[in-house]
Amino acid sequence: MHLAQLPEDVFYHILGYLDYRSLSRFSQVCKTIYSFVNRDIVWRNIAKEFLNTGISGNGTDRYPKIPLKERVSTAQNWSHGVCRKDIPLRWRKNLLPWLQMDGNILFLSQAAEIRAHRVHPEGKRTLGQPFQIFSGHNDDVCRFVLNNSYLISSGSDGLIVVHSRRSRSQTKLPGHSQEINCLDSRDELIISGSRDATVKVWTLTSSSPRGTFSMFDRVWSIAIDPSVSSFAVGTACCRTPSPLHLWNIERLEHVCTLGSNFRRGAGVLDIVFESPFQLLTCGYDTFIRLWDLRLTSRKCVMEWEEPHDSTLYCLQTDGNHMMASGSSYYGVVRLWDKRQSQCLQVYELSAQRASSPVYCLRFNSSHLFAALATSLHSLDFRHSPSSSS
Incomplete structure (x- = not known):
């Protein structure tokens, strides 16, 4: 019997014993084998x-439209630092830009505007010209998030602006008395945190907050958990012993403080x-700390130390093994494998004379974008070093 004539479940079982190199070689035997081996089910385990293949720890798939075999191939470049570097955008003034990605669309805040660019899958130009611009703030945008058909932004003017990505209408919420450093949104919920040491809970349809809470310290970061049952708040740790607090959303109650013995200003x-x-x-x-x-x-339960004692401004994870962090000096981006204690790859994006923090970074299956004070940097992991700029 020809191997390809075996029942499919038996064939899948046999292929389960092969590693990715053996599968790639086996796919070259004939067209029938090639078609069978290229199925996502063969590559899922x-x-x-591998790093950043889109398969998260709970089994969900971030990039279902991209064949898994192709993602495993690109994952080799993520692991070995093989990429093409580019600077698709520059601007003259020093800014504190922020990024979000939605499929092949990159959203970038520049001063009081947020611009939407399409990421080109192929070709020399990484980004197209902005096809949509969101405005409404009287001062610089500090943070923004995407929530289904909405883009919600906060600014130095103390305002929260809810933009509809479909109708392009907007609603302004009188957020805080000082700049709003952070916010997050899931479902109908919006949570904001400010330099004025307060956290406010809103809904997309409300004109006033459901609740306002004093954190007794400047609020730097906020995140809502995927089940929308709790949210975490990160503060400046100048007036409280711990900078990390957990709140219950339904009861709007403080649940606990995480960690202790933090030094002042941590x-x-x-x-x-x-x-x-x-x-x-x-x-x-x-x-970088992982909390249970x-x-x-x-x-x-785990921690990874930035080896050059630099502040870590931003963090993203693939939901499985990979993390990417942005440091405060020389635009350093680090890739981490959670299964290792040491950093996996390092990319220094800014010159020493023009050192800038990495204020925000985002990645998809093939690209990593990092926003510095005067430029946006791109790392394309589909390319070999010979095509590096």
Whole structure:
């Protein structure tokens, strides 16, 4: 019997013993084998072991439209630092830009505007010209988030602006008395935090907050958990012993403070929920920390230290093994594999004479974008070093 004539479940079982190199070679045997081996189901278990293939720890798929075999191939470049560097955008004034991605659309804040650019899958130009511009603030945009058909932004003017991406209408909320450093939104909920040391809870349809809470310290970061049952708040850690607090959304009550013995000023600048029970944080104390939020634990279970003692401004995770962090000096982006204690790859994006923090970074299956004070940098992991700029 020809191998391809075996029942499919038996064939799948046999292929499960092959690694990615063997599968790639086996796919070259004939057209029938090639077609069978290229199915996502063959690559799914292998993809879980690689960086940024889109298969998260709970089994969800971030990039369902991209074949898994192609993602595993690109994952080799993420692991080995093989990429093409580019600077698709520059601007003259020093800014504190922020980024979000929605599929092949990159949203970038520049001063009081947020601009939407399409990411080109192929070709020399990484980004197209902005096809949509969101405005409405009287001062610089500090943060913005995407929530289905809405873009919600906060600014130095203390306002929250809810933009409809479909109708282009907007609603302004009189947010805080000082600049709003952070906000997050899921479902109908908006939560904002400000330099005025307060956190406010809103809904998309409300003109006044459901609740206002004093944190007794400047608020730098906020994140709502995926189940929309709790949210985490990161503060400056100047007036309180810990910068990290967990709140219940339904009861609008303080649940607990995470960690202790933080040094003064060890503020949390970015927070990422990987699941309702797993939280990643980074900030002024140069550590990335993974917190277990289950009731019996609620403690830091792993940590990774920035080797040059630099503040970590931002963080993103692929939901599985990979993390990317942005440092305060020389535009340093680091890639981390959670299964290792040391940094996996380092990219220095700004010259020493024009050193800038990485204020925000975002990545998809093939690109990483990093926003610095005067430029946007791109790392394209589909390309070999010979095509690097």
